[in-house]
Amino acid sequence: MPKPAPRELQVIGSRQITPNMLRVTLGGEGLHGFPEDQESAYVKLLFNQGEGQRPLMRTYTIRHQRESEIDIDFALHEHPGPASAWAMQAKPGDKILVGGPGARKLIHPEGDWFLLVGDMTALPAISVNLALLPQNARGHAIIEITSEEDRQPLQCPPGVEIHWVVCRDINAPGGQLLSEIRALAWPEGRVSVWCACEFSTMRQLRDLFRNERPIEPSMRYISSYWKFGLSEDQHKQVKREDEETAALD
Numbered sequence: 001m002p003k004p005a006p007r008e009l010q011v012i013g014s015r016q017i018t019p020n021m022l023r024v025t026l027g028g029e030g031l032h033g034f035p036e037d038q039e040s041a042y043v044k045l046l047f048n049q050g051e052g053q054r055p056l057m058r059t060y061t062i063r064h065q066r067e068s069e070i071d072i073d074f075a076l077h078e079h080p081g082p083a084s085a086w087a088m089q090a091k092p093g094d095k096i097l098v099g100g101p102g103a104r105k106l107i108h109p110e111g112d113w114f115l116l117v118g119d120m121t122a123l124p125a126i127s128v129n130l131a132l133l134p135q136n137a138r139g140h141a142i143i144e145i146t147s148e149e150d151r152q153p154l155q156c157p158p159g160v161e162i163h164w165v166v167c168r169d170i171n172a173p174g175g176q177l178l179s180e181i182r183a184l185a186w187p188e189g190r191v192s193v194w195c196a197c198e199f200s201t202m203r204q205l206r207d208l209f210r211n212e213r214p215i216e217p218s219m220r221y222i223s224s225y226w227k228f229g230l231s232e233d234q235h236k237q238v239k240r241e242d243e244e245t246a247a248l249d
Contacts (some may be wrong), residue, residue, distance in 0.1 A: 004047055006097040008029065011090045012069055018125045018150040018151040020082050021111070021120065024087050026071040026098065029171065037225035039065050040106060040128035043072070046100035047082050055097070058232055059225075062101065063124040075120040075146075079168070081231075106132065111192025114160065115184075120146060120166075121225040122196035124142070129194055130156035137235055142180045144173065173228060174201025178208065193220040199227035199235060203242070208227070 010028035017023050046055040056059045060083070064071040074087040086096075107114060107129045114137055115128050123143060130141060132153075138159035144167050145151065151164050159162050174197050193215055195205050202224035209215045209222065229233040 004098070006044070007034070007063070007069075009098050009129040011092055011094040011096070013092055014087065015059075018145075018152060019071065020146040021123070021152070022074045022076055022084070022087050023063065024072050024074065024090050025069050026072065026096070028087065028188050030098075030230065031070070034070070034219055035101060037065070038062050038070075038101045040125045041101035043101050043103045044098040045069075045072075045083060045086075047086060047214065048089075056082050057099070061124040061128075065074075073124045076126075102175065105194075105196070105216050105221060105223070107194035108192040109133075110190075111219060112189025113137075113187050114189055115181075115191055115193045116141040117143075117181065117193070117197065119144040119173060119177075119193040119197045119201075123152070125196060126194070127152070127154050130154055130160065133157050133160065137168060139191075140184060144177055146170075171228070173243055174198045178204055179192065180210065181205075181213075190219065191215060193222070194224045195220075196225050199224035199230075199238065199242075203211055206246070 004030060009026040009030045012025040012027045013020060014024045038060050042059050043062060044057050046057050046207060048055050048134060060072045061075045062070050074084045076084050105125055107116065109144040114133060116129055118126050118217055126141060135157050137157040140161050142163045142165060144165045146167055148166055148194055163180055165180055193209060203221060206222050209220050222238055227238055
């Protein structure tokens with residue numbers, strides 16, 4: 001079945017959530033017929049490069065969805081790429097092509113307790129997952145942020161503790177996530193794990209949950225959303241090769 005054509009959406013508005021997180025609201029007539037209940041699903045944003053060139057495509061998570069609007073949160077960096085540069089300049093009425101939505105990435109709901117791990121690129125999806133957990137859920141969410149000011153108020157059950165970890169070295173993202181996991185008092189029972197972060201950290205987490213703290217495959221979601229020093233297209237190629245290799249292990 002062919003993929004549906006991208007929709008042309010328009011910028012409704014934008015606002016700074018924290019110093020390093022910007023929220024852009026998209027809507028307009030192009031959103032008519034968009035599926036319901038797509039918070040945490042991904043969409044593809046297409047950025048024109050010029051006549052005769054293929055548009056750049058970047059993947060982002062739907063943070064909120066309302067009847068005629070969706071919110072996309074952009075993690076901002078010292079050297080912005082095409083997507084975050086566009087977001088910082090976006091103004092009401094601007095147009096952008098949006099493909100998708102793709103699959104929702106939700107934590108397995110049947111754990112005795114829950115562990116969510118990620119950096120700021122995963123914070124929108126983690127936020128949705130936390131809000132969907134039952135009120136009696138217990139567990140931990142470990143989130144790496146750029147600065148202390150990037151903490152956000154998150155909706156989550158009272159039994160889930162949120163650990164905010166400030167990245168100490170922008171050239172080595174994710175390293176503290178593993179330290180935080182290893183420092184946890186590991187509760188009894190079946191754990192459901194959701195992780196998304198930088199590629200190198202993802203591989204370490206995958207090894208951790210295969211060998212050091214083994215978790216059955218059906219109870220873990222582990223993915224990389226980006227790779228330090230690479231574009232999204234380059235990351236996708238490295239990720240594809242890694243998945244092929246990992247499947248043989």
